[in-house]
Amino acid sequence: MITRFAPSPTGPLHLGHAYSALFIQRYVQSASGRFLLRIEDTDSTRCRPEWEAAIYEDLQWLGLEWERPVWRQSEHFDTYWTALKLLSPYLYPCKCTRREVKAAGADMGVDGLVYPGTCRHRSMSDADSGDAIRLDLSKALKSLPKTTFEDTGLRIGLDPDFVLTQLGDPVLRRKDTGDPAYHLACVVDDAEQSISHVIRGRDLLNVTPLHVVLQHLLGFQAPIYHHHDLIRDDDGKRLAKVSASRALSKYREDGATPSDIRKMVGL
Numbered sequence: 001m002i003t004r005f006a007p008s009p010t011g012p013l014h015l016g017h018a019y020s021a022l023f024i025q026r027y028v029q030s031a032s033g034r035f036l037l038r039i040e041d042t043d044s045t046r047c048r049p050e051w052e053a054a055i056y057e058d059l060q061w062l063g064l065e066w067e068r069p070v071w072r073q074s075e076h077f078d079t080y081w082t083a084l085k086l087l088s089p090y091l092y093p094c095k096c097t098r099r100e101v102k103a104a105g106a107d108m109g110v111d112g113l114v115y116p117g118t119c120r121h122r123s124m125s126d127a128d129s130g131d132a133i134r135l136d137l138s139k140a141l142k143s144l145p146k147t148t149f150e151d152t153g154l155r156i157g158l159d160p161d162f163v164l165t166q167l168g169d170p171v172l173r174r175k176d177t178g179d180p181a182y183h184l185a186c187v188v189d190d191a192e193q194s195i196s197h198v199i200r201g202r203d204l205l206n207v208t209p210l211h212v213v214l215q216h217l218l219g220f221q222a223p224i225y226h227h228h229d230l231i232r233d234d235d236g237k238r239l240a241k242v243s244a245s246r247a248l249s250k251y252r253e254d255g256a257t258p259s260d261i262r263k264m265v266g267l
């Protein structure tokens with residue numbers, strides 16, 4: 001088996017990341033698999049080289065080992081654009097701002113606002129570089145056979161209604177920066193890196209059906225998914241990157257050892 005840990009260098013790693021990385025390490029060891037590290041740095045507005053350096057430092061300190069060279073998404077944009085081209089029959093350009101999407105009465109789905117389809121009539125022939133590129137999900141789903149995938153030990157049927165009503169027409173190329181969106185880069189890389197097992201937190205459980213749709217459209221085999229629980233802070237609140245959770249490096253500065261961290265996250 002081949003799996004990966006895929007942090008984004010947008011801030012310090014916290015205990016939740018440590019749990020995820022150590023959980024993956026344990027999984028890899030029990031299956032004699034391979035551990036790859038992928039730096040998900042497509043968001044040019046939020047990713048910083050110093051956060052990437054901190055990822056290596058923190059993971060090394062925790063005792064993790066990964067294969068070299070590290071896969072950095074910013075070095076693979078051509079691959080994402082080639083994949084995007086393959087999706088052309090299902091794409092359309094979109095000029096809407098977030099404010100316009102909200103004003104059009106978009107509902108909140110599991111991955112942000114569900115796009116109401118204002119630009120769906122537009123064709124790729126009039127796309128310009130300032131447009132976002134969206135995937136027309138209802139069109140895409142029509143071309144999909146009945147599909148199942150494996151998630152956390154269960155075989156799940158892909159539910160087209162869930163995908164349509166909760167994930168809307170996702171952006172695959174961003175409007176503001178022209179960068180590839182996470183969903184596209186993630187699915188392409190999992191295939192490019194021959195990832196057989198995607199092990200990640202439950203916060204990404206609900207976007208997995210969209211990843212399975214993209215894999216089908218691109219002719220990739222779906223990996224096996226395992227979504228682990230999220231650790232909670234002392235108040236029972238979920239630890240998130242954006243929360244005020246303490247950075248792993250702060251624990252280290254305060255004298256914690258890697259085995260203290262393992263104990264704290266219950267591994």
Ligand code: GLU
Nearest residue numbers: 006007008040186200204
């Ligand atoms: N880069 C994502 C994150 O830091 C992880 C994506 C994934 O594991 O698929 O939340």
